[in-house]
Amino acid sequence: MHFTSEQRLDDAVLEREFTLGEIPGILWTPASASAPAPLILLSPPPLGLRKTYPRLVARARHAAADGFATATIELPGSGDRPHWPGAEQARADLRRAMEAGEPVSDEIIDALILPLVDKSVPEWQAALDALLPLPEIGGPVGYSGGVISIGTRLAVVEPRISAAVLFAGSFVPRAMFEEARQVTIPLHLLLQWDDEGNDRQAALDLFDAFGSKEKTLHANMGGHTGVPQSAGDEAGRFLARHLK
């Protein structure tokens, strides 16, 4: 991991861009921390870090005020990262189905999501390998993320993650329901009730499938990007409760 830039935000947060091999990322740490800070992985939606930066940095500032470090990396196929064979085709098939008002088939969902999960989960684990030895980071790790299947797989395979906030806003391959049963860490699931691009019943079924004894579902009105401030605050309190 190489740090490539560094700036202070309002004297409260130290923001450092880094590269992990070819993957760009950002680390935010509380500027005034006297002890190592627990880390929250902020997994972005697949829109590119540049486009989602305003939302991510707002969450990073909140987390820093609560004493947390946060980090994000660019997802495979997002931003300037190369696409893989089949990704363009899957997106075109999805667009076509949605414009035609047809149900999105399991084949399209699998082609869209499963390669993304397979590629990105080892990258988040590599990011953890690189971030956790830093002296300013210590304690349990939380995850807060945009593509629910990535968070589900990570929660199964990565024992260093202690609690996760998941966002029911992306298509879920059938295979993920089986993986969900293997999740045991505390979960906080956000669902936008009127999310036009999301299958509400699939989100409720996935919530039901998670094996965690402690799981909570917070559903709010509005579309994909309309998560109310109060819901974001509650998700932050969930992580604070489990990582401190």
Place this chain on the structure above:
Amino acid sequence: MHFTSEQRLDDAVLEREFTLGEIPGILWTPASASAPAPLILLSPPPLGLRKTYPRLVARARHAAADGFATATIELPGSGDRPHWPGAEQARADLRRAMEAGEPVSDEIIDALILPLVDKSVPEWQAALDALLPLPEIGGPVGYSGGVISIGTRLAVVEPRISAAVLFAGSFVPRAMFEEARQVTIPLHLLLQWDDEGNDRQAALDLFDAFGSKEKTLHANMGGHTGVPQSAGDEAGRFLARHLK
């Protein structure tokens, strides 16, 4: 309204029992309030105030610490209040259906719930008439209640209620879905995901039916009485946000 007893709890809360006609009730006010306190109606589950007192007083203490007055009255048919013709029959029919593992019919649910709603809603309105002129009470009114159909009807007919916390833990007559569409105040709905005596799908359908632009559903693991402390705290913050 006649106050019948008065005691201080930990110097923080003034607890006064009262009667409103033949209905017993309890009013809790912050002992140190310098200004009139907004009121939260704590509508109990239909088990009798004596049995639910420990839960109610815990919520009253929390609310008082946040600067709220709280009040409750005995539901019709609960505690020492007389039952009405048909109530015993409806309960016996319910028990028989549940013990036989049969679905609870609309007829049983209507006989069980609709008379309770018809009788109790005017009583809560009479309680408001009696409580709001008290000098220690002022500002917007919230509702937090155990029988969701009572809260739904009250939210429709009582303009003095500004926000409501509802608990999806009791059977819902079909007719209430139509009333739910007429509700416009902010709602916070608690759902225990594994509530053995509750129809989860009916609760989700009711959440969907409420006409309120601002509504939030918080689902948690566990049975009827297993609402986690964090979920209670969030409901309290919802009311504080809307009543202050």
